Amino acid sequence: MNSQEIIRQIRQIKEEKNAVVLAHYYMSPELQITADKGGVADFIGDSLGLSVEAARVQAENIVFCGVRFMAETAKILNPKKRVFLPDMDAGCSLASSITAEDICELRRKYPGVPIIAYVNTYAETKAECDICCTSRNALAIAQSFDADTLIFVPDIYMGQNLQQNIETQTGKKLILWDGKCEVHEQFTGDSMEMMQILNPEAEMLMHWEVPKETVNSSFGRSKGVLGSTNDILHYVGESKAQKFILASECDLGATLKGMYPEREFITPCFKCPYMKKINLENTLAALRSIGTDNADRFEIILPEDIMQRALTPIKRMLEFA
Numbered sequence: 001m002n003s004q005e006i007i008r009q010i011r012q013i014k015e016e017k018n019a020v021v022l023a024h025y026y027m028s029p030e031l032q033i034t035a036d037k038g039g040v041a042d043f044i045g046d047s048l049g050l051s052v053e054a055a056r057v058q059a060e061n062i063v064f065c066g067v068r069f070m071a072e073t074a075k076i077l078n079p080k081k082r083v084f085l086p087d088m089d090a091g092c093s094l095a096s097s098i099t100a101e102d103i104c105e106l107r108r109k110y111p112g113v114p115i116i117a118y119v120n121t122y123a124e125t126k127a128e129c130d131i132c133c134t135s136r137n138a139l140a141i142a143q144s145f146d147a148d149t150l151i152f153v154p155d156i157y158m159g160q161n162l163q164q165n166i167e168t169q170t171g172k173k174l175i176l177w178d179g180k181c182e183v184h185e186q187f188t189g190d191s192m193e194m195m196q197i198l199n200p201e202a203e204m205l206m207h208w209e210v211p212k213e214t215v216n217s218s219f220g221r222s223k224g225v226l227g228s229t230n231d232i233l234h235y236v237g238e239s240k241a242q243k244f245i246l247a248s249e250c251d252l253g254a255t256l257k258g259m260y261p262e263r264e265f266i267t268p269c270f271k272c273p274y275m276k277k278i279n280l281e282n283t284l285a286a287l288r289s290i291g292t293d294n295a296d297r298f299e300i301i302l303p304e305d306i307m308q309r310a311l312t313p314i315k316r317m318l319e320f321a
């Protein structure tokens with residue numbers, strides 16, 4: 001079946017099964033086309049935008065084109081809806097770097113220290129934490145605590161970038177975990193320097209998950225933004241620059257080119273292998289499974305008590321949406 005035919009079938013089955021498709025900006029371009037433009041996604045967003053949208057969904061079924069921790073968050077926020085992930089192996093190197101038991105151990109080691117969990121964690125882990133955050137609101141959430149020491153898990157690079165920002169503003173100290181995003185850790189200072197030498201007029205678009213050394217050396221040479229996916233998309237709109245170097249997931253380049261066709265984006269192509277597990281074919285298969293014995297293959301099912309306990313830190317996070 002060609003892509004156009006799969007898209008046609010997805011659009012038809014969505015109607016028949018009362019389903020919506022939510023997609024992250026890191027999806028391949030064919031999954032980033034929204035339904036109003038003839039594609040399949042009813043909403044496309046960053047992880048915070050997708051959480052807000054998931055909580056609002058009225059349809060009975062949500063097919064989540066993203067990774068598992070995102071689909072879990074959608075289920076926790078809207079538990080009466082059925083949430084489907086087209087490939088259960090769509091994981092995340094950050095989410096798998098830390099367990100609920102690790103959080104309990106941190107609590108024993110640092111009694112009374114608030115624990116902020118990046119949303120890139122599984123539901124059991126979130127259930128043990130005080131508040132979640134995404135890359136869009138992590139700084140505001142860390143600043144909102146009175147405590148002078150906080151625990152931030154699991155992304156060590158994002159933690160170091162946050163530490164650098166928060167320390168100068170508030171003097172707060174962050175205790176960090178050793179998790180890494182296997183995509184963003186590939187952006188090295190040397191590779192950025194080469195691109196900056198070749199494109200001296202370009203501004204930098206860097207995600208919080210890029211290592212601190214790369215961030216600092218890159219901003220020593222050019223201006224730009226360090227932020228979340230949404231911050232990056234907005235920065236380009238506000239900037240007068242014509243050319244940008246993207247230090248984030250490769251397919252965000254497609255989003256940027258679509259939004260700002262007159263600008264130029266240099267996009268070193270590191271793809272998230274977990275996000276790329278989701279494609280048109282398995283999105284169609286997940287939709288087809290709804291209401292059949294095959295649904296178990298795709299449906300997100302979480303224990304009731306975990307959902308309830310994880311809801312509290314997720315709801316606190318949404319107060320900063």
Ligand code: 13P
Pocket residue numbers: 045046047048120134135136181209228229230
């Ligand atoms: P955003 O919060 O920017 O959507 O990032 C999600 C993610 O997985 C980054 O690697």
Ligand code: SF4
Pocket residue numbers: 067091092093094095120181182183184209249272273274275
């Ligand atoms: Fe996880 Fe990194 Fe992939 Fe985002 S890009 S889902 S943090 S592995």
